[in-house]
Amino acid sequence: MKTAIYPGSFDPITLGHLNIIKRAAVCFDKLVVCVMVNSEKVNRGLFTPEERVELIRRVVQKLPNVEVDCSSGLLAEYARQKKACTLVKGLRAVSDYENELQMALINRKLNPRLETMFLPSSAKYTYLSSSVVKEMARYGSDLSDFVPREIIDDINAKMAAKLGG
Ligand code: PNS
DSSP states (O other): OOEEEEEEOOTTOOHHHHHHHHHHHTTSSEEEEEEEOOTTSTTOOSSOHHHHHHHHHHHHTTOTTEEEEEESSOHHHHHHHTTOOEEEEEEOSHHHHHHHHHHHHHHHHHSTTOEEEEEEOOGGGTTOOHHHHHHHHHTTOOOTTTSOGGGHHHHHHHHHHHHHO
16 A cells, blocks of 8 residues: 655645645555644644644545544654655645755654655646645635635634734
8 A cells, every 4th residue: 555645735726736745645645635734834823733734634525535633743653654655745836845855854864764755746836835825815815716615714713813813
């Protein structure tokens, strides 16, 4: 059984993430989408990790070999626990590469059986990120080209609560 992990902050999941999930899911027996802590973004979250998991579950419910989880630990250790041999990462632009290469090398150092596979993002989503989505939500823009339809209301409500409070 070949298990891969697609880790990320997913705050919130975007159509770019979903595109990577669908393409990776056909390559492995099981794909675990794992919401993890990015120490550089730790105090900038819109959704809690549990809320992010719930949003992702809603979006991937028709993909039978995709599981959703969260972890606050080290990715290399999480992969060991899940008996996963591959990490999947999406690359939008060359600017993503340097940081992702460093993380891939660290993760393999910590867990020598762990490979990282990079999937180039679909051309139509190269500009898209969770940060861009949050910025647009802040100004009340239409999010339908950027995030799955099922979660638009959640993002708008969360942003309104954050700005109101
Ligand atoms: O979507 P992001 O923010 O680019 O995802 C980055 C993430 C969460 C995958 C990365 O920060 C991560 O792997 N965090 C878990 C802790 C860890 O294992 N760090 C790398 C080795 S020090």
